[in-house]
Amino acid sequence: MRRPVTEMNRDTKHRTVRCRGTLCLWLWSAACAVLVMTGCGAEPARFSLNLVHLHSQDAPDEKGQVTLSPAARQNIATVLDALYGTPDAPRLPPLPEPEVLNFLEISKLQRAAGPTGRDDPQGGERGLYRKHCIHCHGANGDGAGPTAQYLNPYPRDYRMGLFKFKSTEGTDTPPTHEDLKRVLVEGVPGTAMPSFKVLDDGEIEALVHYVKYLALRGQTERLLVEELAPEVDGRYLDPQNVVEERKIELLETVATLAGTWQAAVASEVPPPPANWEDAASIARGRELFMGKKALCSSCHGDSALGDGNRDIFDDWTKDFMGPTGVNVSSYAPLRLSTWNEDPRKVLLEEFYARGALKVRPLKPRNLRRGVYRGGRRPVDLFRRVRNGILNYMPYAEKADSADAIKGLIDDDVWHVVAYVRSLPYEKITEPSEEIRFQRDLP
Amino acid sequence: MPLEHTARNCWVFLVTAVACCLLSGCGGTAVDPIMVDSPAAQQGVDILVKELAGQGTSGGGTAAVLPDPDGFASLRGNFKITGAVNTLPPLATSGNDRAYCGPVPDDRIVVDAEKNLKNVLIFLSMKLPAAEEQRYGKWIHESYRETESAVLAGAAAFDQEKCRFKSRIFAMRATQTVKILNSDTVGHNTNVKGPLGVASINPTLPGGSDVDYTPGGAAKSPFAVSCSVHPWMSSWMISLDHPYFAVTAADGSFEIKDLPAGVELTFSLWHEKTQWLKNVDVVPADQIKTDKRGKFKMTLSAGQETEIAVELKSDLLY
Numbered sequence: 076m077r078r079p080v081t082e083m084n085r086d087t088k089h090r091t092v093r094c095r096g097t098l099c100l101w102l103w104s105a106a107c108a109v110l111v112m113t114g115c116g117a118e119p120a121r122f123s124l125n126l127v128h129l130h131s132q133d134a135p136d137e138k139g140q141v142t143l144s145p146a147a148r149q150n151i152a153t154v155l156d157a158l159y160g161t162p163d164a165p166r167l168p169p170l171p172e173p174e175v176l177n178f179l180e181i182s183k184l185q186r187a188a189g190p191t192g193r194d195d196p197q198g199g200e201r202g203l204y205r206k207h208c209i210h211c212h213g214a215n216g217d218g219a220g221p222t223a224q225y226l227n228p229y230p231r232d233y234r235m236g237l238f239k240f241k242s243t244e245g246t247d248t249p250p251t252h253e254d255l256k257r258v259l260v261e262g263v264p265g266t267a268m269p270s271f272k273v274l275d276d277g278e279i280e281a282l283v284h285y286v287k288y289l290a291l292r293g294q295t296e297r298l299l300v301e302e303l304a305p306e307v308d309g310r311y312l313d314p315q316n317v318v319e320e321r322k323i324e325l326l327e328t329v330a331t332l333a334g335t336w337q338a339a340v341a342s343e344v345p346p347p348p349a350n351w352e353d354a355a356s357i358a359r360g361r362e363l364f365m366g367k368k369a370l371c372s373s374c375h376g377d378s379a380l381g382d383g384n385r386d387i388f389d390d391w392t393k394d395f396m397g398p399t400g401v402n403v404s405s406y407a408p409l410r411l412s413t414w415n416e417d418p419r420k421v422l423l424e425e426f427y428a429r430g431a432l433k434v435r436p437l438k439p440r441n442l443r444r445g446v447y448r449g450g451r452r453p454v455d456l457f458r459r460v461r462n463g464i465l466n467y468m469p470y471a472e473k474a475d476s477a478d479a480i481k482g483l484i485d486d487d488v489w490h491v492v493a494y495v496r497s498l499p500y501e502k503i504t505e506p507s508e509e510i511r512f513q514r515d516l517p
Numbered sequence: 518m519p520l521e522h523t524a525r526n527c528w529v530f531l532v533t534a535v536a537c538c539l540l541s542g543c544g545g546t547a548v549d550p551i552m553v554d555s556p557a558a559q560q561g562v563d564i565l566v567k568e569l570a571g572q573g574t575s576g577g578g579t580a581a582v583l584p585d586p587d588g589f590a591s592l593r594g595n596f597k598i599t600g601a602v603n604t605l606p607p608l609a610t611s612g613n614d615r616a617y618c619g620p621v622p623d624d625r626i627v628v629d630a631e632k633n634l635k636n637v638l639i640f641l642s643m644k645l646p647a648a649e650e651q652r653y654g655k656w657i658h659e660s661y662r663e664t665e666s667a668v669l670a671g672a673a674a675f676d677q678e679k680c681r682f683k684s685r686i687f688a689m690r691a692t693q694t695v696k697i698l699n700s701d702t703v704g705h706n707t708n709v710k711g712p713l714g715v716a717s718i719n720p721t722l723p724g725g726s727d728v729d730y731t732p733g734g735a736a737k738s739p740f741a742v743s744c745s746v747h748p749w750m751s752s753w754m755i756s757l758d759h760p761y762f763a764v765t766a767a768d769g770s771f772e773i774k775d776l777p778a779g780v781e782l783t784f785s786l787w788h789e790k791t792q793w794l795k796n797v798d799v800v801p802a803d804q805i806k807t808d809k810r811g812k813f814k815m816t817l818s819a820g821q822e823t824e825i826a827v828e829l830k831s832d833l834l835y
Contacts, residue, residue, distance in 0.1 A: 118554075121552040121553060121554060122552060123550035123551060123552040124550070124551040124552070126548055126550065126551070129551075136795075140809065142809050142810060148551050149551060149558065150561075151551075152551050152552050152553050152558070153553055153558050153561045153562050153565065154565060156553045156558075156562045157561075157562045157565035157566045157568075157569055158569065161553075166566075168569065169569050169570040169571070245717065246708070246710070246717045246718065246719045247710070247711075247717045294713075298713060301712075301738075302712070302737050302738075305810055306737075306810070312565060312568075314560070314561035314562075314564035314565050314568075315564075317564075317565070317568045317573060322568060322569060325569075326569065328713070331713060331714060332713060335713075367703070367704050367723050367724060368704070368721070368723045369721065370704040370706065370721045370723070370746060373612065373613060373614075373704065373746045374745065374746065383612065383613070384611065384612040384613075384745070384746060384747075384748065387745050387748045388748075424546070428546045428547055428548050429547075429548050430547075430548075463719055465719075466708050466710055466717070466719055466743075466745075467708075467719075467745045468719075468745070469706030469708065469719045469720055469721045469745060470719060470720055470721070471720075471721055472720045472721075472728070480723060480725060480726045481720075481721065481722060481723050481726035481728075482720075482721075
C-alpha cells in the first residue's frame with residue numbers, strides 16, 4: 076500500500092535530523108577518544124600511592140579520624156619519588172652501602188622505563204614496560220592495568236615483593252633474578268601471562284630489572300605506610316625540615332629490604348631416587364598425598380581436583396580481607412562499627428573505589444589437568460612441595476627419616492612429585508556431583 | 518530507515534561510552550590518586566633527593582640521648598569494658614575436618630562476669646639503647662638476662678586445639694624460641710607471617726607434632742598467625758627486643774616487673790578486635806591518654822609499684 080506523501084515527507088525530515096545527529100555523535104566520540112588517549116595534554120607519567128593498602132591500614136574511624144593526614148600521605152608520595160624517581164626517569168635510593176642494590180642496574184631500568192621508542196634507527200627499543208606489560212600490570216606494578224579485571228587469575232601485583240613461582244626457600248623471600256626471567260621467557264601456563272621469548276635477551280633483562288624495581292618501590296611504600304610514617308605526627312620527611320634520624324631510618328629500611336633481594340638464592344634440589352616414577356614410587360606418593368603428614372589432600376581434595384578447602388584468600392587480597400577472610404566478622408584491620416548489618420558490601424565497595432579488583436577466593440590447583448603454573452619440570456614441582464607457595468601452601472620440612480611424625484625426606488618429596496605427575500592419567504572412579512562439576516570447568 | 522539509524526545511534530553511544538570508561542577508568546565513586554603532581558611537591562622531591570644523598574642543607578642534628586634510668590619499678594593494672602557486651606556469632610567452618618573441629622566460637626572478645634577484658638597487649642614501644650653496657654643493669658633488669666634465649670615450652674608454648682589457637686595474642690622476646698604445638702589429631706599448617714626482619718614460617722604440622730619458631734628480630738606491631746587448612750583459625754604474635762610486655766589474663770589483670778624507672782617510658786596498647794587502642798584514658802587524673810597509635814607516656818618511680826585501671830568503652834571494641 077502506498078503511503079500518503081505527507082507521511083513520506085515526515086520520514087525524510089526525520090532522516091535528515093537523525094543523520095545530523097549521527098554525525099554529531101561520531102564527532103563527539105572521536106573527540107572523546109582523542110582526549111582520553113592523549114590524557115588531555117602532555118602530563119608526565121607518575122606513580123601513585125597504593126590506596127587499597129592505605130585504606131586497609133588507615134581507614135577513618137567512626138569519628139572520621141585517620142592516623143596519616145592528607146599532608147602526611149602526600150609526603151609519602153614525595154619521599155617515594157625522591158627515592159625511586161618517576162615512571163619516565165627511575166632513580167635508585169642513595170644507600171650508604173650501595174652494593175646491596177647490585178641486583179638493580181640503572182641503565183636497564185632506564186631502558187625499560189619511559190615512553191616507547193628507539194634512541195636511533197640502530198639502537199635498541201626503549202619503553203619496554205609500557206609496550207609489553209603495562210596493560211595488565213599497571214604503571215605502578217599494581218597488577219591492576221586496564222585489562223586486569225578480565226583475567227583469571229589476576230596479573231601479579233608486584234608491590235608486596237611476593238612472587239609465587241620461585242626457587243628460593245622461605246615464605247616471604249624474594250625470587251632470584253633467574254626465577255623472574257623464567258616467568259618472562261616461559262610465561263605462566265594456565266594464566267594470561269604469555270611467553271616473551273620473541274624479545275631479545277637485553278630486552279628481557281631490562282624488564283626483569285624493572286619488575287624488581289617496582290617491587291622494591293612497592294615494599295618501601297608499604298613500610299612507610301605501616302611502620303615509619305604513623306610513628307610521626309605530620310610529614311615523615313618534611314623537605315623544609317629534614318630530621319636526620321628519619322633519613323637514616325628510611326635508608327636503613329630500604330637497605331634491609333634490598334638485602335633480601337640481594338641475598339636470594341635458589342634452593343638445592345637433590346637428584347630423584349633410582350626407582351622414581353615407577354609403580355612403587357607413585358603408590359608411595361599417593362599414600363603421602365592422601366595422608367595426615369603431607370596434608371596435600373586437605374586442600375587439593377582426595378580427587379586432586381582442587382576441591383578441598385576453598386575458603387582462603389591470598390596475600391594480595393588479605394590487605395582488606397582480614398587474616399583469614401573466612402567471614403565478614405574477621406575483617407580485622409577495619410575499625411568500622413558494623414555490628415547489625417552485613418558489612419561485606421559496604422566495606423568492599425570502599426576498597427573497590429580505591430582500585431581493588433573484585434575479590435576472588437584462592438583456588439587450590441586442580442592437579443589432574445597437568446598444567447603447572449610454576450613450571451612443569453620435575454625440579455619445579457619438587458620445589459613447590461619442599462618450599463611451599465608463600466603464605467598459603469605450606470611447605471614440607473626436611474625430615475630425618477621416612478617414619479618421622481612430621482616433614483618429608485627428599486625421596487618422599489620426589490614420590491609425591493611422581494604421584495602428582497601421574498594424576499592426569501589416573502582414573503577417577505565414581506565421581507561425585509561436585510567432581511563432575513569441577514571437571515567441566517575450563 | 519529510522520530503525521536502522523536508531524540502532525546505529527545506540528551502537529555509537531555504546532561504543533563511545535564503553536571505550537571512555539575502559540580507557541579513562543571512570544568509576545563514579547573512584548577516590549583520587551595521591552601522587553607528586555604539583556610544582557610544590559616536585560620541589561619537595563628535588564630537596565629530598567639532595568638531602569638523602571647527603572648533600573642537603575639541613576642541620577643533621579644528632580639523636581637525642583636518653584637519660585639513664587635511676588632504678589627499676591613495676592607496672593600492674595587491669596582492663597575492663599564499660600557498656601554493653603555482645604556475644605559474637607560463631608565462625609563459619611568448612612572442609613573435611615568440620616566434624617572434628619566442632620562449632621568454633623568467635624572468641625576475639627573475652628570478658629569475665631565483671632567485664633574484665635582478656636587479651637589486651639601492653640608493651641614498651643620505645644627504642645631502648647642498643648649498646649651492651651646500656652642494656653642489662655641499666656635499661657633491662659638483670660633478672661631478665663637468663664630468659665633472653667629461653668625456649669618457651671609446656672604451658673608457655675603456642676598451642677592449637679580443636680582447630681583454634683589457644684592464644685589470641687602471643688608476646689615473646691625476639692631472641693626466644695617458642696614451641697608451636699599441634700594438640701589436635703588433625704593436621705594444621707602454622708603460618709606465622711613476620712614483618713621485615715622477623716622470621717616467617719608456614720610448615721605442615723601433622724596431629725601431635727610441633728615446630729620451633731624463633732622470630733630473630735623485633736616487630737613494631739603484632740603480626741598474623743593463620744592456618745590454610747582451617748581458614749577461620751587466626752591469632753597474633755609480637756616479638757620484641759626487650760622483656761617489657763604483658764597480655765591481660767582472664768580477670769583483665771597484667772603485671773610488668775622491673776621496668777626502668779625515672780625516665781619517660783612509652784607504652785602501646787593493642788587489642789585484636791580494634792588493633793591500637795586509641796584515645797583511651799589510662800590515668801584520667803594525670804590526663805595520661807593514648808594517642809592515635811595507642812601510645813601513652815609514663816614515668817615510674819624507682820622501687821615503686823604503679824597501678825593503672827583502664828576502662829574501655831565497649832563501642833571501641835564492637
